[in-house]
Amino acid sequence: MKIAIDMDEVLADPIHKFIELYNRDYGIPLDLKLDAGNEIYHHVPEQINNKWFDYINEKGFFRNLPVIEGSVEAVKKLQEQHEVYIVSAAMEFRNSLEDKLDWLNEHFPFISWRNIIFCGDKIVNVDVMIDDRIKNFIDFKGRPLLFTSPHNLLITDYERVDNWQQVLDKLLVH
Amino acid sequence: MKIAIDMDEVLADPIHKFIELYNRDYGIPLDLKLDAGNEIYHHVPEQINNKWFDYINEKGFFRNLPVIEGSVEAVKKLQEQHEVYIVSAAMEFRNSLEDKLDWLNEHFPFISWRNIIFCGDKIVNVDVMIDDRIKNFIDFKGRPLLFTSPHNLLITDYERVDNWQQVLDKLLVH
Numbered sequence: 450m451k452i453a454i455d456m457d458e459v460l461a462d463p464i465h466k467f468i469e470l471y472n473r474d475y476g477i478p479l480d481l482k483l484d485a486g487n488e489i490y491h492h493v494p495e496q497i498n499n500k501w502f503d504y505i506n507e508k509g510f511f512r513n514l515p516v517i518e519g520s521v522e523a524v525k526k527l528q529e530q531h532e533v534y535i536v537s538a539a540m541e542f543r544n545s546l547e548d549k550l551d552w553l554n555e556h557f558p559f560i561s562w563r564n565i566i567f568c569g570d571k572i573v574n575v576d577v578m579i580d581d582r583i584k585n586f587i588d589f590k591g592r593p594l595l596f597t598s599p600h601n602l603l604i605t606d607y608e609r610v611d612n613w614q615q616v617l618d619k620l621l622v623h
Numbered sequence: 624m625k626i627a628i629d630m631d632e633v634l635a636d637p638i639h640k641f642i643e644l645y646n647r648d649y650g651i652p653l654d655l656k657l658d659a660g661n662e663i664y665h666h667v668p669e670q671i672n673n674k675w676f677d678y679i680n681e682k683g684f685f686r687n688l689p690v691i692e693g694s695v696e697a698v699k700k701l702q703e704q705h706e707v708y709i710v711s712a713a714m715e716f717r718n719s720l721e722d723k724l725d726w727l728n729e730h731f732p733f734i735s736w737r738n739i740i741f742c743g744d745k746i747v748n749v750d751v752m753i754d755d756r757i758k759n760f761i762d763f764k765g766r767p768l769l770f771t772s773p774h775n776l777l778i779t780d781y782e783r784v785d786n787w788q789q790v791l792d793k794l795l796v797h
Contacts, residue, residue, distance in 0.1 A: 572749065
């Protein structure tokens, strides 16, 4: 079985990085929790709510993101039974490309370059897609798994996974 | 219809760049013609035939490649009738990523970031794939069009296009 796995908010955690940068520049509290259905820019004053776009375009933003809990071990286990592809909509952010590849090579060195895809539209031919953004499921004919993130908590139309253990429970054959 | 178009030797011409660099460093003739079925490294002395791998990994290699004749106008015309994706197996060469995207934005600015894919395996869900490497056709279920390049001249198993006018003759609806 072929499985496509998204990066941001699935393998890597940009939200904590955003909060750190907003804290550094504007004093936004470091313990900020995002309300269900909200993006980071819903939680900061209006005059700086586009600032996340500047942050994300800076070289280095994606290079040192925290790894989502349990993802490294889970992807290793999935890889033993399935063909795993990392599929990230990185192409919108030119300066993210090298950072994202370097980050993958550091934290997921067991993923071959053959199995990494940076794209815009996710027109990949796979059986399962694990993603936190439902826009990537629109034309997808396989089985979508919505990986829980604050911004998608109000969505009820898709099979959901809250963490990597739940992914393994659904996709590993015992 | 969705059409995937390869970059190297289809939109961009790395062969002339290789010959220029081999000429600069080792005096290989600038008017070198590749024999049918041969790669550039078949035409240089054995002790330097891996040098192309160094060239290709240098920053800047892919930034100023010549554009393959007729490709810009042809892709524009295809785009009027079809959904065109640029699909390049760039992931093997970390230093090519920014160069390739910058090159596309310079010569094909009418291609959205949504329609650009840098990958390893070309597991894209499209109807037509235009490529000079038959390894990319192996698991492809659509219509492959083999774009002529010296290295593939001896291959007879695929529908072939020798230039961009032939692509238009096959894919444009009149």
